Amino acid sequence: MIGLLMAVESSLAPLPSEFVIPPAAMLAHKTGRFSMAGIILAGAVGSWVGASVMYWAARWAGRPVALRYGRFFLVSPQKIQAAEQWAAHFGSFGVLVSRLLPVVRHLIGIPAGIVRMNFRVYSAYTLAGSAVWTSVLCWVGVAAGNDERLMRGELRATTIWLVAAMAVLGGLYYFFVRPFLKKPKPGLEKAPGD
Secondary structure, three states, X not given: OHHHHHHHHOOOOOOOHHHOHHHHHHHHHHHOOOOHHHHHHHHHHHHHHHHHHHHHHHHHHOHHHHHHHHHHHOOOHHHHHHHHHHHHHHOOHHHHHHOOOOOOOOOOHHHHHHOOOOHHHHHHHHXXXXXXXXXXXXXXXXXXXXXXXXXXXXXXXXXXXXXXXXXXXXXXXXXXXXXXXXXXXXXXXXXXXX
């Protein structure tokens, strides 16, 4: 189930991994029913499956189709452009880093497929980045599960966790994603024929 949910998260569906992995890790830690290694493996492989679907769809369809019809799958031309700029700036290593960032993480397969990045390289970086991200989320789940005040629903503890999570994600977004969203290049906003 974790692998399936992470595959969905790595494709176009808006299902944040933050809602999948931490609860699974918390449950695993409390009950011993799952292993952390198993959760990390399932999360990484699931992410790779979803990311591979994105890669091959983009490689087969190409940029004009992604620009023209992406909006029907919640992928605007601006998001495609940002992912392309990200990929151009960071290269294949950017695939690894993108798996740790909001917005870009589930879109990086589009430019990788369009530019026909070597699928083995893409897969290796996707698996590695997804494993790191899943490991971080497992740690968060266990740490949150061990916080008795948070588990009792005390407002102060819950607020601290939420503010910390938002600060980390917001910082990652601000420094690594936002610079690629603010400067649209002429001619990239529309597909040919629009």
